Amino acid sequence: MAAELCRLGARVVVSGRTKDTLDATVEAVDAELGPGRAFAVTADVRDPASVEAMAGRATELLGAVDGLVNNASGLFPVKAEELTPNGFDAVVRIVLNGTWHCTSEVARRWLAAGRGGAVVNLLTPYAWTGAPGIVHNASAKGGVLAMTRTLGAEWSGHGVRVNAVAPGWMPVGGTDFLAGDPAVRQRLIDAIPAGRLLKPEETARAVAYLLSDDASYVVGEVLTIDGGHHLSKGLYEFTDELPGRS
Numbered sequence: 001m002a003a004e005l006c007r008l009g010a011r012v013v014v015s016g017r018t019k020d021t022l023d024a025t026v027e028a029v030d031a032e033l034g035p036g037r038a039f040a041v042t043a044d045v046r047d048p049a050s051v052e053a054m055a056g057r058a059t060e061l062l063g064a065v066d067g068l069v070n071n072a073s074g075l076f077p078v079k080a081e082e083l084t085p086n087g088f089d090a091v092v093r094i095v096l097n098g099t100w101h102c103t104s105e106v107a108r109r110w111l112a113a114g115r116g117g118a119v120v121n122l123l124t125p126y127a128w129t130g131a132p133g134i135v136h137n138a139s140a141k142g143g144v145l146a147m148t149r150t151l152g153a154e155w156s157g158h159g160v161r162v163n164a165v166a167p168g169w170m171p172v173g174g175t176d177f178l179a180g181d182p183a184v185r186q187r188l189i190d191a192i193p194a195g196r197l198l199k200p201e202e203t204a205r206a207v208a209y210l211l212s213d214d215a216s217y218v219v220g221e222v223l224t225i226d227g228g229h230h231l232s233k234g235l236y237e238f239t240d241e242l243p244g245r246s
Protein backbone atom coordinates (compact mmCIF):
# COMPACT_ATOMS: atom_id res chain seq x y z
CA MET A 1 0.00 0.00 0.00
CA ALA A 2 2.61 2.54 1.10
CA ALA A 3 5.02 1.65 -1.70
CA GLU A 4 2.37 1.94 -4.40
CA LEU A 5 1.15 5.30 -3.03
CA CYS A 6 4.77 6.50 -3.17
CA ARG A 7 5.12 5.21 -6.75
CA LEU A 8 2.06 7.30 -7.59
CA GLY A 9 3.76 10.39 -6.18
CA ALA A 10 2.72 10.55 -2.55
CA ARG A 11 4.95 11.09 0.46
CA VAL A 12 3.84 8.68 3.13
CA VAL A 13 4.20 8.06 6.86
CA VAL A 14 3.74 4.33 7.54
CA SER A 15 2.60 3.45 11.01
CA GLY A 16 2.04 0.36 13.13
CA ARG A 17 3.32 -1.18 16.33
CA THR A 18 6.38 -2.97 14.97
CA LYS A 19 9.35 -0.75 14.19
CA ASP A 20 11.23 -3.40 12.19
CA THR A 21 8.30 -3.88 9.80
CA LEU A 22 7.94 -0.15 9.26
CA ASP A 23 11.69 0.30 8.75
CA ALA A 24 11.71 -2.52 6.16
CA THR A 25 8.93 -0.76 4.23
CA VAL A 26 10.78 2.55 4.28
CA GLU A 27 14.02 0.86 3.20
CA ALA A 28 12.23 -0.81 0.27
CA VAL A 29 10.74 2.51 -0.85
CA ASP A 30 14.12 4.27 -0.41
CA ALA A 31 15.80 1.58 -2.52
CA GLU A 32 13.23 1.86 -5.30
CA LEU A 33 12.40 5.58 -5.37
CA GLY A 34 15.13 7.27 -3.36
CA PRO A 35 15.01 8.71 0.17
CA GLY A 36 12.46 11.21 1.47
CA ARG A 37 9.29 9.58 0.21
CA ALA A 38 8.41 7.27 3.11
CA PHE A 39 8.87 7.66 6.85
CA ALA A 40 8.19 5.32 9.78
CA VAL A 41 6.38 6.30 12.97
CA THR A 42 5.37 3.64 15.49
CA ALA A 43 1.93 3.91 17.07
CA ASP A 44 -0.83 1.79 18.53
CA VAL A 45 -4.19 2.79 17.08
CA ARG A 46 -5.96 1.50 20.22
CA ASP A 47 -4.34 4.27 22.28
CA PRO A 48 -5.53 7.85 21.60
CA ALA A 49 -2.34 9.35 23.11
CA SER A 50 -0.18 7.23 20.82
CA VAL A 51 -2.29 8.29 17.83
CA GLU A 52 -2.01 11.96 18.81
CA ALA A 53 1.79 11.65 18.98
CA MET A 54 1.84 9.87 15.62
CA ALA A 55 -0.26 12.59 13.96
CA GLY A 56 2.04 15.29 15.37
CA ARG A 57 5.18 13.52 14.17
CA ALA A 58 3.63 12.88 10.73
CA THR A 59 2.87 16.59 10.40
CA GLU A 60 6.50 17.43 11.29
CA LEU A 61 7.86 14.92 8.78
CA LEU A 62 5.54 15.76 5.88
CA GLY A 63 4.97 19.46 6.50
CA ALA A 64 1.24 18.87 6.14
CA VAL A 65 -0.95 15.80 6.20
CA ASP A 66 -3.41 15.68 3.28
CA GLY A 67 -4.79 12.18 3.71
CA LEU A 68 -5.26 9.33 6.15
CA VAL A 69 -5.57 5.63 5.28
CA ASN A 70 -7.04 3.50 8.07
CA ASN A 71 -5.48 0.11 7.24
CA ALA A 72 -4.75 -1.45 10.65
CA SER A 73 -6.72 -4.59 11.35
CA GLY A 74 -6.67 -7.82 13.29
CA LEU A 75 -8.60 -11.05 13.07
CA PHE A 76 -8.47 -14.71 13.84
CA PRO A 77 -10.98 -17.28 12.63
CA VAL A 78 -13.15 -18.49 15.51
CA LYS A 79 -16.58 -19.97 16.06
CA ALA A 80 -18.78 -17.20 17.47
CA GLU A 81 -19.88 -19.35 20.40
CA GLU A 82 -16.23 -19.89 21.37
CA LEU A 83 -15.18 -16.24 21.17
CA THR A 84 -14.47 -14.70 24.59
CA PRO A 85 -15.39 -11.10 25.50
CA ASN A 86 -11.70 -10.22 25.47
CA GLY A 87 -11.25 -11.82 22.04
CA PHE A 88 -14.12 -9.75 20.64
CA ASP A 89 -12.68 -6.60 22.26
CA ALA A 90 -9.17 -7.32 20.94
CA VAL A 91 -10.34 -7.05 17.34
CA VAL A 92 -12.95 -4.30 17.76
CA ARG A 93 -10.44 -2.09 19.59
CA ILE A 94 -8.06 -2.25 16.63
CA VAL A 95 -10.56 -2.01 13.78
CA LEU A 96 -13.44 0.14 15.01
CA ASN A 97 -11.94 2.12 17.90
CA GLY A 98 -8.60 2.45 16.09
CA THR A 99 -10.25 3.87 12.98
CA TRP A 100 -12.13 6.35 15.14
CA HIS A 101 -9.02 7.41 17.09
CA CYS A 102 -7.02 8.06 13.91
CA THR A 103 -9.85 9.68 11.99
CA SER A 104 -10.97 12.00 14.80
CA GLU A 105 -7.37 13.02 15.60
CA VAL A 106 -6.47 13.92 12.03
CA ALA A 107 -9.82 15.46 11.10
CA ARG A 108 -9.85 17.69 14.21
CA ARG A 109 -6.50 19.07 13.09
CA TRP A 110 -7.89 19.77 9.61
CA LEU A 111 -11.07 21.38 10.98
CA ALA A 112 -9.10 23.53 13.43
CA ALA A 113 -6.81 24.69 10.62
CA GLY A 114 -9.81 25.43 8.36
CA ARG A 115 -8.53 23.10 5.71
CA GLY A 116 -9.79 19.90 4.08
CA GLY A 117 -8.38 16.42 3.78
CA ALA A 118 -9.32 12.91 2.73
CA VAL A 119 -9.78 9.77 4.83
CA VAL A 120 -9.94 6.30 3.27
CA ASN A 121 -11.00 3.34 5.42
CA LEU A 122 -10.15 -0.26 4.55
CA LEU A 123 -13.36 -2.28 4.61
CA THR A 124 -14.27 -5.60 3.04
CA PRO A 125 -17.52 -6.63 1.33
CA TYR A 126 -18.43 -8.59 4.45
CA ALA A 127 -18.94 -5.25 6.20
CA TRP A 128 -22.43 -5.51 4.73
CA THR A 129 -22.81 -9.23 3.95
CA GLY A 130 -21.48 -10.48 7.32
CA ALA A 131 -18.84 -13.22 7.59
CA PRO A 132 -19.48 -16.39 9.58
CA GLY A 133 -16.24 -17.37 11.35
CA ILE A 134 -15.06 -13.85 12.06
CA VAL A 135 -17.92 -12.13 13.89
CA HIS A 136 -15.51 -9.76 15.68
CA ASN A 137 -13.95 -8.38 12.51
CA ALA A 138 -17.20 -8.33 10.52
CA SER A 139 -18.95 -6.42 13.33
CA ALA A 140 -16.10 -3.93 13.54
CA LYS A 141 -15.95 -3.43 9.76
CA GLY A 142 -19.73 -2.93 9.74
CA GLY A 143 -19.19 -0.19 12.32
CA VAL A 144 -16.51 1.40 10.17
CA LEU A 145 -18.93 1.34 7.23
CA ALA A 146 -21.47 3.31 9.30
CA MET A 147 -18.68 5.63 10.45
CA THR A 148 -17.62 6.23 6.85
CA ARG A 149 -21.10 7.26 5.80
CA THR A 150 -21.79 9.28 8.94
CA LEU A 151 -18.57 11.29 8.93
CA GLY A 152 -18.63 11.56 5.14
CA ALA A 153 -21.91 13.45 5.43
CA GLU A 154 -21.02 15.30 8.66
CA TRP A 155 -17.71 16.74 7.48
CA SER A 156 -18.06 17.08 3.70
CA GLY A 157 -19.18 20.70 4.07
CA HIS A 158 -15.81 21.40 5.70
CA GLY A 159 -13.85 19.81 2.87
CA VAL A 160 -13.06 16.67 4.87
CA ARG A 161 -14.00 13.66 2.76
CA VAL A 162 -14.41 10.22 4.32
CA ASN A 163 -14.68 7.23 1.99
CA ALA A 164 -13.74 3.56 1.96
CA VAL A 165 -12.48 0.79 -0.25
CA ALA A 166 -13.71 -2.78 0.12
CA PRO A 167 -11.09 -5.12 -1.33
CA GLY A 168 -11.65 -8.78 -2.00
CA TRP A 169 -9.08 -11.44 -1.19
CA MET A 170 -5.44 -10.48 -1.45
CA PRO A 171 -2.81 -13.17 -0.86
CA VAL A 172 -1.10 -11.06 1.82
CA GLY A 173 -1.06 -10.41 5.54
CA GLY A 174 -3.94 -11.73 7.56
CA THR A 175 -5.33 -13.94 4.78
CA ASP A 176 -2.19 -16.01 4.23
CA PHE A 177 -3.63 -18.57 6.62
CA LEU A 178 -6.32 -19.37 4.03
CA ALA A 179 -5.06 -18.16 0.66
CA GLY A 180 -1.63 -19.70 1.34
CA ASP A 181 -3.04 -23.25 1.04
CA PRO A 182 -3.11 -24.14 -2.71
CA ALA A 183 -6.35 -26.14 -2.52
CA VAL A 184 -8.19 -23.47 -0.52
CA ARG A 185 -6.73 -20.78 -2.73
CA GLN A 186 -8.17 -22.52 -5.83
CA ARG A 187 -11.60 -22.81 -4.18
CA LEU A 188 -11.48 -19.09 -3.44
CA ILE A 189 -10.52 -18.27 -7.01
CA ASP A 190 -13.28 -20.52 -8.36
CA ALA A 191 -15.85 -18.45 -6.44
CA ILE A 192 -14.65 -15.13 -7.87
CA PRO A 193 -16.29 -14.05 -11.16
CA ALA A 194 -13.05 -12.33 -12.25
CA GLY A 195 -11.23 -15.65 -11.79
CA ARG A 196 -8.26 -14.40 -9.79
CA LEU A 197 -7.24 -12.90 -6.46
CA LEU A 198 -6.79 -9.17 -6.00
CA LYS A 199 -3.31 -7.64 -6.21
CA PRO A 200 -2.46 -5.33 -3.25
CA GLU A 201 -1.35 -2.57 -5.62
CA GLU A 202 -4.84 -2.57 -7.16
CA THR A 203 -6.23 -1.74 -3.74
CA ALA A 204 -3.62 0.99 -3.32
CA ARG A 205 -4.60 2.57 -6.64
CA ALA A 206 -8.24 2.72 -5.58
CA VAL A 207 -7.14 4.29 -2.30
CA ALA A 208 -5.06 6.83 -4.25
CA TYR A 209 -8.10 7.77 -6.33
CA LEU A 210 -10.22 8.41 -3.23
CA LEU A 211 -7.41 10.44 -1.65
CA SER A 212 -7.03 12.56 -4.78
CA ASP A 213 -8.85 15.68 -5.92
CA ASP A 214 -10.34 13.56 -8.74
CA ALA A 215 -12.67 12.23 -6.03
CA SER A 216 -13.51 15.68 -4.64
CA TYR A 217 -17.28 15.07 -4.98
CA VAL A 218 -17.19 11.48 -3.66
CA VAL A 219 -18.51 11.43 -0.08
CA GLY A 220 -19.23 8.57 2.31
CA GLU A 221 -18.84 6.07 -0.52
CA VAL A 222 -17.44 2.54 -0.64
CA LEU A 223 -15.47 1.48 -3.70
CA THR A 224 -15.69 -2.31 -3.89
CA ILE A 225 -12.78 -4.03 -5.62
CA ASP A 226 -13.44 -7.74 -5.38
CA GLY A 227 -13.73 -9.04 -8.94
CA GLY A 228 -17.47 -9.42 -8.37
CA HIS A 229 -16.99 -11.88 -5.48
CA HIS A 230 -19.79 -10.45 -3.32
CA LEU A 231 -22.18 -10.58 -6.27
CA SER A 232 -21.58 -14.35 -6.64
CA LYS A 233 -21.29 -16.27 -9.90
CA GLY A 234 -24.97 -17.20 -10.05
CA LEU A 235 -25.49 -20.23 -12.27
CA TYR A 236 -21.83 -20.11 -13.26
CA GLU A 237 -21.08 -21.29 -9.70
CA PHE A 238 -22.35 -24.69 -10.80
CA THR A 239 -21.35 -24.78 -14.45
CA ASP A 240 -19.33 -22.61 -16.79
CA GLU A 241 -21.24 -24.23 -19.67
CA LEU A 242 -24.72 -22.75 -19.73
CA PRO A 243 -26.78 -24.08 -22.62
CA GLY A 244 -26.85 -21.73 -25.60
CA ARG A 245 -30.16 -20.63 -27.13
CA SER A 246 -31.27 -23.19 -29.66
Ligand SMILES: CCCCCCC/C=C/C(=O)SCCNC(=O)CCNC(=O)[C@H](O)C(C)(C)COP(=O)(O)OP(=O)(O)OC[C@H]1O[C@@H](n2cnc3c(N)ncnc32)[C@H](O)[C@@H]1OP(=O)(O)O
Pocket residue numbers: 073074075076077078083084085086087088090091124131132133134137173174175
Ligand atom coordinates in the same frame (compact mmCIF):
# COMPACT_ATOMS: atom_id res chain seq x y z
C1 LIG B 1 -12.42 -16.61 7.81
C2 LIG B 1 -12.45 -15.59 6.70
C3 LIG B 1 -11.32 -14.59 6.80
C4 LIG B 1 -11.44 -13.53 5.73
C5 LIG B 1 -10.46 -12.42 5.90
C6 LIG B 1 -10.38 -11.56 4.70
C7 LIG B 1 -10.16 -10.15 4.99
C8 LIG B 1 -9.05 -9.83 5.90
C9 LIG B 1 -9.19 -8.89 6.77
C10 LIG B 1 -8.14 -8.54 7.76
O1 LIG B 1 -8.44 -7.84 8.67
S1 LIG B 1 -6.59 -9.05 7.52
C11 LIG B 1 -5.69 -8.41 8.92
C12 LIG B 1 -5.40 -9.50 9.85
N1 LIG B 1 -4.24 -9.15 10.63
C13 LIG B 1 -4.01 -9.65 11.81
O2 LIG B 1 -4.78 -10.44 12.33
C14 LIG B 1 -2.81 -9.19 12.54
C15 LIG B 1 -2.27 -10.24 13.48
N2 LIG B 1 -3.22 -10.72 14.50
C16 LIG B 1 -3.27 -10.27 15.77
O3 LIG B 1 -2.58 -9.31 16.10
C17 LIG B 1 -4.16 -11.00 16.76
O4 LIG B 1 -4.85 -11.98 16.04
C18 LIG B 1 -5.18 -10.15 17.55
C19 LIG B 1 -5.89 -11.01 18.58
C20 LIG B 1 -6.17 -9.53 16.61
C21 LIG B 1 -4.55 -9.07 18.36
O5 LIG B 1 -3.66 -9.60 19.31
P1 LIG B 1 -3.67 -9.18 20.88
O6 LIG B 1 -2.25 -9.32 21.31
O7 LIG B 1 -4.40 -7.94 21.13
O8 LIG B 1 -4.57 -10.28 21.47
P2 LIG B 1 -4.23 -11.45 22.51
O9 LIG B 1 -3.86 -10.81 23.82
O10 LIG B 1 -3.30 -12.43 21.93
O11 LIG B 1 -5.67 -12.12 22.66
C22 LIG B 1 -6.78 -11.32 23.07
C23 LIG B 1 -7.97 -12.26 23.21
O12 LIG B 1 -8.24 -12.86 21.94
C24 LIG B 1 -8.20 -14.30 22.09
N3 LIG B 1 -7.68 -14.93 20.89
C25 LIG B 1 -6.55 -14.61 20.25
N4 LIG B 1 -6.36 -15.43 19.22
C26 LIG B 1 -7.40 -16.31 19.22
C27 LIG B 1 -7.78 -17.41 18.39
N5 LIG B 1 -7.04 -17.76 17.33
N6 LIG B 1 -8.92 -18.05 18.67
C28 LIG B 1 -9.68 -17.71 19.73
N7 LIG B 1 -9.38 -16.65 20.57
C29 LIG B 1 -8.25 -15.99 20.30
C30 LIG B 1 -7.28 -14.53 23.26
O13 LIG B 1 -7.49 -15.79 23.83
C31 LIG B 1 -7.66 -13.38 24.18
O14 LIG B 1 -8.86 -13.65 24.84
P3 LIG B 1 -8.88 -14.19 26.38
O15 LIG B 1 -8.26 -15.55 26.36
O16 LIG B 1 -8.11 -13.22 27.21
O17 LIG B 1 -10.33 -14.25 26.74
Ligand SMILES: NC(=O)C1=CN([C@@H]2O[C@H](COP(=O)(O)OP(=O)(O)OC[C@H]3O[C@@H](n4cnc5c(N)ncnc54)[C@H](OP(=O)(O)O)[C@@H]3O)[C@@H](O)[C@H]2O)C=CC1
Pocket residue numbers: 015016017018019021043044045046070071072073074094098122123124166167168169170171172173174175
Ligand atom coordinates in the same frame (compact mmCIF):
# COMPACT_ATOMS: atom_id res chain seq x y z
N1 LIG C 1 -5.72 -9.33 3.08
C1 LIG C 1 -6.94 -9.34 2.50
O1 LIG C 1 -7.29 -10.21 1.69
C2 LIG C 1 -7.91 -8.26 2.82
C3 LIG C 1 -7.59 -7.23 3.68
N2 LIG C 1 -8.51 -6.24 3.90
C4 LIG C 1 -8.19 -5.12 4.78
O2 LIG C 1 -7.00 -4.51 4.33
C5 LIG C 1 -6.25 -4.04 5.46
C6 LIG C 1 -4.86 -4.63 5.43
O3 LIG C 1 -4.96 -6.05 5.44
P1 LIG C 1 -3.66 -6.97 5.47
O4 LIG C 1 -2.55 -6.31 4.72
O5 LIG C 1 -4.09 -8.32 5.11
O6 LIG C 1 -3.38 -6.97 7.01
P2 LIG C 1 -2.01 -7.21 7.80
O7 LIG C 1 -2.33 -8.09 8.95
O8 LIG C 1 -0.93 -7.61 6.89
O9 LIG C 1 -1.71 -5.76 8.31
C7 LIG C 1 -2.40 -5.24 9.36
C8 LIG C 1 -1.58 -4.08 9.86
O10 LIG C 1 -2.24 -3.53 10.98
C9 LIG C 1 -1.25 -3.19 11.91
N3 LIG C 1 -1.85 -3.19 13.23
C10 LIG C 1 -2.50 -4.19 13.87
N4 LIG C 1 -2.86 -3.81 15.09
C11 LIG C 1 -2.43 -2.52 15.23
C12 LIG C 1 -2.51 -1.58 16.27
N5 LIG C 1 -3.10 -1.86 17.43
N6 LIG C 1 -1.97 -0.34 16.07
C13 LIG C 1 -1.36 -0.05 14.90
N7 LIG C 1 -1.26 -0.89 13.87
C14 LIG C 1 -1.79 -2.12 14.04
C15 LIG C 1 -0.20 -4.30 11.78
O11 LIG C 1 1.07 -3.86 12.23
P3 LIG C 1 1.61 -4.22 13.71
O12 LIG C 1 1.12 -5.59 14.03
O13 LIG C 1 3.09 -4.09 13.56
O14 LIG C 1 1.03 -3.16 14.59
C16 LIG C 1 -0.18 -4.48 10.28
O15 LIG C 1 0.74 -3.62 9.67
C17 LIG C 1 -7.04 -4.44 6.70
O16 LIG C 1 -7.84 -3.37 7.11
C18 LIG C 1 -7.91 -5.58 6.20
O17 LIG C 1 -9.10 -5.71 6.96
C19 LIG C 1 -9.73 -6.22 3.30
C20 LIG C 1 -10.07 -7.23 2.47
C21 LIG C 1 -9.21 -8.33 2.17
